[in-house]
Amino acid sequence: MINVYLDTVECPYCEYENDMTEGTVDLPDDNKFDHECENCEREFEVHVEFNPSYSSGKIEYVNCEKCGNETREPAKRGKIFPFPQSLDENVVCKHCFYKGHNEDFENE
Ligand SMILES: [Zn+2]
Ligand SMILES: [Zn+2]
Structure with a gap:
């Protein structure tokens, strides 16, 4: 080759x-x-090799609506299922997301 x-x-x-x-x-x-x-x-x-193409995306930080910490990989309501029922927020950090799940679990 x-x-x-x-x-x-x-x-x-x-x-x-x-x-x-x-x-x-x-x-x-x-x-x-x-x-x-x-x-x-x-x-x-x-x-024949063509030029590799790259796609890029901005790194976006959002603030967790629950704890206020900046997170690069937020959990968004409507994007992740199941979204914890114990959370009123729509965008939370992973930490709060899992915490929410735990609370759901404890409430059952
Ligand atoms: Zn030759
Ligand atoms: Zn959080």
Whole structure:
């Protein structure tokens, strides 16, 4: 398996730098194709790698409505089931969330 960098790929047999500018025009679905080395004329497999894409999200801190602490992973009513019945708040930190669950459990 060979990775394509820029528009040339090195032949695994003779290390000749093959020009790939035309080879990448008509790519099969799996981004792989066979290419014959321009120098030694042996076939090798070329694997095309596209730039990885990253997705990002802001880190958001919210204040727990119960204890007031900042939390990065709040438990939100409507998003997490079951939401503790003993909690009147809609957004709480994990700590209060589990505490709420415990209270539910004790109230039963
Ligand atoms: Zn070659
Ligand atoms: Zn809290």
